[in-house]
Amino acid sequence: MTDDAMVRVLIVDDEAGLRRSLARILAARGFSVEMAEDGDRAIELLEQNEPEVILCDLMMPKMGGFEVLEHTKRTHPRVEVVMMTAHADVDSAVAAVKSGAYDFLTKPFASNDAVALAVSKAADHKRLVERAARLEERLVAHERFGELVGTSGKMQAVYRLIEGVASATSTVLILGESGTGKELVARAIHQHSARADRPFVPVNCAAIPKELVESELFGHVRGAFTGAQSARTGLFEAGNSGTLFLDEVGDLPLAAQVKLLRALQDGEIKRVGSDETRFVDVRVLAATNVDLQQRIADGTFRRDLYYRLNVIPIHVPPLRERDDDIVLLTHHVLQKLARRMGRAPKRVSAEAMEALRAYAWPGNVRELEHAVEHAFVLATGERIELGDLPQMAQQAPSSSRDGRDTDVAEVPRAGLPGLAALAGSMEPQAPHVRFDLFALPYAEAKRRAMKAFDDGYVREVLSRSGGNLSAAARHAGLDRSNFRRIVKRRKTAE
């Protein structure tokens, strides 16, 4: 719906003459009008073809205006209601406004324009509220884009693709194991596209019962099947002018695949039970963690649909192929948890971080999130220790990745580990040092940098003094007991 689309108004009044003259007044001013002679019919029309504004008489036999108002606000809170009442009953009209009506008009009306003005103000209000809701959604979505964490080469490649495809309207197929962040990638594409302030509609195709998939996606008319008591708009229409994200697309039943292909090729849909073709402008992003080629071979996925979806594929790498991102992701999750639980942030011991990096994460980032939450809740101190991690992550062999310590302390022997050297430790010339110091919170980074300094300094000075503690202390310009304390502190920190 665009802002200059026709405003749909439902007139509810038991007086046929008044109903018709109101309809004429509003239709002449460009409104699209429907009429109901009583409350029951009004509710029926509300369900069938949701209007934007209801112009409703307060006093009606059977179901009164109050009941229509109450039902509307409960089931369709964004539909605005303008009440009509006789002069003598202004108190009831005021009560109706207190119960959620947007405005009221007293009969006889001051002028035809006054009626049209009240209805169009109500419609403007509705559109403003919806616009605000969309902006809020966009803000939330933007925060989520901020959540796509990772600096590894493989994630950089994903970011480049996101930016590259965002401005196009082509279908994108996002491939990757469960929990790798496919939905975050889809949101990021939407967020970077020209549709960013339009709806982003995520659908988990695997979670919809097979017999309801088509009606969920394309909508249905009243009576289309048992239980279809009222007409319903499908998700394609809900996502009109926005983005529809079909997660687990490999699980779509074959019949729905045919309809999806049609929608992708021609932008045409039909509600279940209707022959009327509707046109939609939806960008489709799809994701799957199953092998669609295999499904094609099995005969459960259409080859033509596969080619149509796979115009641009994006592969989201599993976490085990980007273990450099684990440190960053762990701290990101810890910060989120601390904020969510209103608790102080926690650090992670070198040993625990080593285990986190060594584990293979078959459940990817989702599993990492759960493991870090487990540890955050169980850790009694301000630091997460190895024992706080779930059993599985604790057991990862520390030698699983080239058998080297990943602590920043392992700086090259030549030269002292000043900050520049530590920063350099992320560079290829020190490939065995894989700790990203700048990914850590300040206090943790400083602690590690200090420890690294102590380690490098003590080791080098001791080595130059042939392992003689007194000579090394003299070299360092410290008395023997102070130097010894530093050596000891270094050992206990290991």
Ligand SMILES: Nc1ncnc2c1ncn2[C@@H]1O[C@H](COP(=O)(O)OP(=O)(O)OP(=O)(O)O)[C@@H](O)[C@H]1O
């Ligand atoms: N790169 C990332 N940075 C930050 N958080 C991430 C990242 N990737 C995934 N997550 C988080 O991991 C969880 C799973 O992500 P998401 O739902 O996007 O995965 P998915 O690949 O769509 O999973 P599935 O295939 O099971 O639907 C979410 O809580 C998400 O916020």
